[in-house]
Amino acid sequence: MADVATATVLFDAAGMKAIGAGLAVGLTGLASAIAEKEIGTAAIGAMAENEALFGKGLILTVIPETIVIFGLVVALLIS
Amino acid sequence: MLKPRQMSRVLVVGHKGILEGTVNALYKTNLFHIEDFIEDESGLKIGKPFGDVDTLSQKLIKIRSIATFLGIKDEACNTQKADAVMQKLNSTLDMLEKDVSSKTEKKVEIESKIKELESLRRDVLPFVGIPLNLDLYRGYESLAAFAGVIKGEVEAEISNITGSYELFSDPKSGSIVLFVPKAYADAVSKSLSGFGYRELKVPDVAGMPSDILSMVESQKESLLKQIESIDSDVIALKSKYLDFIQASNEMLSIETAKSEAPLRIATSESTFLIEGWVPSDSYRALEEEVTRATDGRAFVTQQEIEHKDEPNIPVEYDNPKIVRPLEEIMNLYARPRYKELDPTAIMFLSFPLFYGMILGDIGYALILFILALLVKKMVKSDAVKPIMNILIYCQISTAIFGILYGEFLGFPLASLEVHHGSEVIVQPGLIPGFSTINLFASPFGGEMITYPVHRTHLVMTLIVATALIGLIHINIGYVLGFINENRKHGFSAALLEKGSWLVIEIGILLCALGYANVLPSVMTYAGILIFLIGFVMLLKGEGIKGPVELPSLLSNSLSYTRIIAVGLSSIYIASTINNIVFEMMWPDSFGIMTVFAILVFIFGHALNTVLSIIAPGLHALRLQYVEFFGKFYEGGGRKYNPFGYIRKYTEEK
Numbered sequence: 001m002a003d004v005a006t007a008t009v010l011f012d013a014a015g016m017k018a019i020g021a022g023l024a025v026g027l028t029g030l031a032s033a034i035a036e037k038e039i040g041t042a043a044i045g046a047m048a049e050n051e052a053l054f055g056k057g058l059i060l061t062v063i064p065e066t067i068v069i070f071g072l073v074v075a076l077l078i079s
Numbered sequence: 080m081l082k083p084r085q086m087s088r089v090l091v092v093g094h095k096g097i098l099e100g101t102v103n104a105l106y107k108t109n110l111f112h113i114e115d116f117i118e119d120e121s122g123l124k125i126g127k128p129f130g131d132v133d134t135l136s137q138k139l140i141k142i143r144s145i146a147t148f149l150g151i152k153d154e155a156c157n158t159q160k161a162d163a164v165m166q167k168l169n170s171t172l173d174m175l176e177k178d179v180s181s182k183t184e185k186k187v188e189i190e191s192k193i194k195e196l197e198s199l200r201r202d203v204l205p206f207v208g209i210p211l212n213l214d215l216y217r218g219y220e221s222l223a224a225f226a227g228v229i230k231g232e233v234e235a236e237i238s239n240i241t242g243s244y245e246l247f248s249d250p251k252s253g254s255i256v257l258f259v260p261k262a263y264a265d266a267v268s269k270s271l272s273g274f275g276y277r278e279l280k281v282p283d284v285a286g287m288p289s290d291i292l293s294m295v296e297s298q299k300e301s302l303l304k305q306i307e308s309i310d311s312d313v314i315a316l317k318s319k320y321l322d323f324i325q326a327s328n329e330m331l332s333i334e335t336a337k338s339e340a341p342l343r344i345a346t347s348e349s350t351f352l353i354e355g356w357v358p359s360d361s362y363r364a365l366e367e368e369v370t371r372a373t374d375g376r377a378f379v380t381q382q383e384i385e386h387k388d389e390p391n392i393p394v395e396y397d398n399p400k401i402v403r404p405l406e407e408i409m410n411l412y413a414r415p416r417y418k419e420l421d422p423t424a425i426m427f428l429s430f431p432l433f434y435g436m437i438l439g440d441i442g443y444a445l446i447l448f449i450l451a452l453l454v455k456k457m458v459k460s461d462a463v464k465p466i467m468n469i470l471i472y473c474q475i476s477t478a479i480f481g482i483l484y485g486e487f488l489g490f491p492l493a494s495l496e497v498h499h500g501s502e503v504i505v506q507p508g509l510i511p512g513f514s515t516i517n518l519f520a521s522p523f524g525g526e527m528i529t530y531p532v533h534r535t536h537l538v539m540t541l542i543v544a545t546a547l548i549g550l551i552h553i554n555i556g557y558v559l560g561f562i563n564e565n566r567k568h569g570f571s572a573a574l575l576e577k578g579s580w581l582v583i584e585i586g587i588l589l590c591a592l593g594y595a596n597v598l599p600s601v602m603t604y605a606g607i608l609i610f611l612i613g614f615v616m617l618l619k620g621e622g623i624k625g626p627v628e629l630p631s632l633l634s635n636s637l638s639y640t641r642i643i644a645v646g647l648s649s650i651y652i653a654s655t656i657n658n659i660v661f662e663m664m665w666p667d668s669f670g671i672m673t674v675f676a677i678l679v680f681i682f683g684h685a686l687n688t689v690l691s692i693i694a695p696g697l698h699a700l701r702l703q704y705v706e707f708f709g710k711f712y713e714g715g716g717r718k719y720n721p722f723g724y725i726r727k728y729t730e731e732k
Contacts, residue, residue: 054411055411055412055413055704056412056413058411058697058700058701058704059412059701059704059705062697062701062705063705065641065698065701066634066637066638066641069637069638069640069641069644069645070637072644072647072648073542073637073640073644076538076539076542076644076647077539077542
């Protein structure tokens with residue numbers, strides 16, 4: 001029975017909220033990273049050819065950043 | 080402001096006899112953007128360069144290679160008289176070239192010698208432990224010599240094969256030298272291979288290895304000294320001829336540009352015809368200068384700008400001096416087109432505003448402000464200066480928001496009462512006696528709006544507030560887009576493509592207010608109707624692309640919540656550092672831990688300072704580039720690049 005008691009303490013509302021918030025930031029962070037990785041490499045490749053593309057490259061690279069920002073906002077809303 | 084400088088299309092025509100005078104006059108004004116002539120069916124040909132361009136450019140290449148060798152690049156120096164430089168150009172250039180090339184050759188020679196010595200040293204090193212003259216390793220008729228590295232004791236094995244052998248070994252490096260009669264060479268070689276024998280190359284020199292090593296070292300040292308003396312010669316040469324080299328580089332560049340100018344100009348048998356662009360307000364000055372230089376024999380006229388010329392019109396910013404640094408940020412994206420609005424002045428307000436809203440900390444603002452001022456003072460580069468000016472603008476806004484938020488290096492300035500259930504905890508502030516004042520209740524999340532604004536306790540309210548700021552910013556974008564579109568394609572296109580978004584927004588707003596019973600509920604239906612009208616307008620204006628873009632209205636304005644999100648992450652990093660230092664590490668009495676804690680404090684905040692440039696800067700920039708520019712900006716204008724040069728190192732007469 002002691003186990004159930006500890007479990008309830010661990011999984012009380014505040015704990016679950018914290019886990020949820022962590023997941024929201026962590027998973028969206030990973031998603032942004034995966035998306036930005038590919039765009040970033042392509043953007044750097046393009047910049048090596050033509051340096052004037054820096055502005056466009058930067059924009060395209062940071063577009064997926066919105067994903068993690070949404071994650072962060074959701075995390076703030078949860079906690 | 081908000082509009083690139085107005086340009087006039089100018090045509091200069093005259094007899095070929097006055098071409099050189101005309102080109103000189105145009106060059107002097109530094110106003111005329113030459114439209115390069117491309118040969119077509121008109122029968123006109125490109126002109127022939129003046130004078131001996133080949134010699135000029137050869138000299139230019141020489142002077143530039145000398146400058147590269149001496150490491151001269153755009154350094155401050157005294158200005159020179161152009162005539163004086165011209166007079167001594169040939170002799171000094173020859174002398175310099177000889178000097179520099181002999182020095183280069185000598186340096187290369189010495190460097191290759193050093194490389195040889197190093198490889199000899201590598202080869203000799205394994206034999207250092209064996210006191211045997213290297214000459215004794217070779218040249219035997221009946222003896223076989225083995226020199227190499229092995230693992231383990233080999234002597235017993237060898238003595239089994241033959242009694243007559245001579246073995247030298249160095250247990251430290253594992254290298255051995257073994258002499259056996261040639262008859263036993265094969266058997267010995269087999270048994271050696273059982274010990275992992277690896278043959279070493281015996282250097283082709285005579286003498287004891289240790290002597291050779293010390294000889295190598297001393298020779299290398301003297302060679303290094305020679306290189307040093309060449310380097311100091313180079314430095315002396317550089318300081319002596321710095322003025323001359325920079326002046327002659329500048330002068331030759333000018334001469335080459337002038338004499339190559341006819342290659343960009345249309346000529347017939349006896350006339351020339353130069354087309355180009357001049358800022359309209361400087362047209363008179365150009366006309367006067369050309370007339371004066373040619374005694375009125377050249378014909379200068381303004382032409383009407385046709386619609387098809389528009390993409391070719393060079394674009395020059397026309398902003399007040401204070402706004403000008405922001406042009407760098409515009410160039411990073413794309414220069415505006417000629418008929419387009421130039422949003423630099425808007426960026427001047429919104430970029431530092433967003434940066435400040437994100438960072439909002441008096442401490443970091445002060446640090447970065449001082450840093451930017453110092454860099455601006457120390458680095459005399461034209462590329463760095465505008466960036467530092469932008470940073471300074473951003474820090475001013477950061478300081479203002481820092482006062483609003485009451486934050487200093489992550490510490491709150493004012494104390495705050497926090498209700499934890501029935502408990503009331505007072506979080507202390509940095510300034511004693513300064514406590515937070517409650518202003519009014521926020522309509523969101525049951526939060527209380529206070530002064531100073533504690534961002535960590537007003538998350539919900541600030542999320543909504545930043546999204547609203549975003550909505551306003553985006554709508555400014557739509558209005559600008561409307562103006563642009565109106566100029567380019569007329570009112571109806573502007574109304575359908577950009578105005579439709581405003582109609583849709585009004586529809587959604589009415590609908591939401593009606594639904595929330597703020598307005599009479601009939602407004603809900605009116606809102607839906609207006610939304611549908613806007614939707615149809617959008618469909619007509621943008622095609623199927625429009626409705627697909629519709630959700631971006633939501634995602635774009637939510638994207639502005641990054642202002643609070645990134646700001647919070649910066650606060651948390653700062654307050655974590657403060658926590659570590661003052662709660663966890665700070666000892667009761669002064670000691671080594673105190674020093675350590677101070678170090679953590681300094682390094683932690685230094686790290687966050689660097690992040691404070693990158694994170695808010697990039698996010699503020701992105702909000703401009705993606706969310707704002709996406710609504711109206713196209714860019715891609717040609718740079719206004721006048722034919723001429725502002726002399727830095729030389730002066731005429």
